[in-house]
Amino acid sequence: MEIDLPEAVAEVRQAFDRYEKALVNNDVPALNELFRDDPRTVRYGAGEILYGYSEIKSFRAARSPVALGRTLSKTVITTFGREFAVASTLYERPSAPGKIGRQQQTWVKFPEGWRVVAAHVSLIEPPKNSS
Numbered sequence: 001m002e003i004d005l006p007e008a009v010a011e012v013r014q015a016f017d018r019y020e021k022a023l024v025n026n027d028v029p030a031l032n033e034l035f036r037d038d039p040r041t042v043r044y045g046a047g048e049i050l051y052g053y054s055e056i057k058s059f060r061a062a063r064s065p066v067a068l069g070r071t072l073s074k075t076v077i078t079t080f081g082r083e084f085a086v087a088s089t090l091y092e093r094p095s096a097p098g099k100i101g102r103q104q105q106t107w108v109k110f111p112e113g114w115r116v117v118a119a120h121v122s123l124i125e126p127p128k129n130s131s
Contacts, residue, residue, distance in 0.1 A: 001080055001081050002081060002082075003060070003078065003079065003080055004079055005081075005082060006129060007082075007096065008079040008081070008082050009063060009077055009083065009085075011109070012077050012079055012085040012087060012107055012114055013077055013110055015034065015075050015107065015113070015114040016075075016087045016105070016107075018030065018034065018076060019034050019105075019111060019116070020033070021078040022070065023068060023071060023120065024068050024069050024070070025101060026065035027066075028060045028061060028062075029058050030131050032056075032057050034114075034116055035056055035057075035115060035119075036053065036108070036110070036115040036116060036117045037053045038052075038117070039051075039053065039054075039114045040052070040054055040117070041053045041056060041116070041117050041118070042117075042118045042119070043055075043059075043116075043118075043119045043120075043121075044119070044120045044121065044122075045057050045059070045121045046101070046121050046122055046123045048129060053127065059097045067094070067095035069093065069094060069095075070091040070092060070093045070101065071091060071092050071093075071125060072091050073089070073090045074088075074089065074090045074092070075088070075090075076088045076089070076090040082109065083108060083109040084106075084107070084108055084109075085106075085107040085108075085114070086102075086104065086105070086106055086107070087104070087107060088102075088103070088105075089102075089103050089104075089107045090102060090103075091103060093123075096123055098125070098126075099123050099124065099125065099126075100123075100124055100125075100126045101104070101122065101123045102120070102121070102122050102123075102124065103120070103121050103122075104119065104120045105118070105119045106118040107117070108115070121128070
């Protein structure tokens with residue numbers, strides 16, 4: 001298996017960047033499109049546990065569009081072959097001063113394009129060992 005093929009990394013980076021833009025602009029249709037429409041898709045959020053695309057879609061529809069801006073750091077995208085990737089990033093939000101957010105997404109390339117099949121988002125106090 002080839003890890004970090006440049007064209008695969010570029011494709012995932014483009015999908016990841018599209019997701020981030022949609023997130024901070026509350027572009028719900030784009031956010032829904034970028035998650036796999038499947039009952040096995042999972043999203044663990046900062047305050048919710050969502051199993052299946054329909055739960056994720058309902059969460060997005062009900063979510064407040066206020067204070068979604070954030071700054072990313074330490075983004076790492078690793079691809080495994082041409083159809084599987086993991087994207088990990090840290091983020092800070094003005095609406096959560098002194099906290100650090102963590103986001104990790106598992107992306108799979110389907111005929112319709114790259115889609116998130118699993119995601120984890122959490123907001124924590126900065127650990128003592130963070131660098």
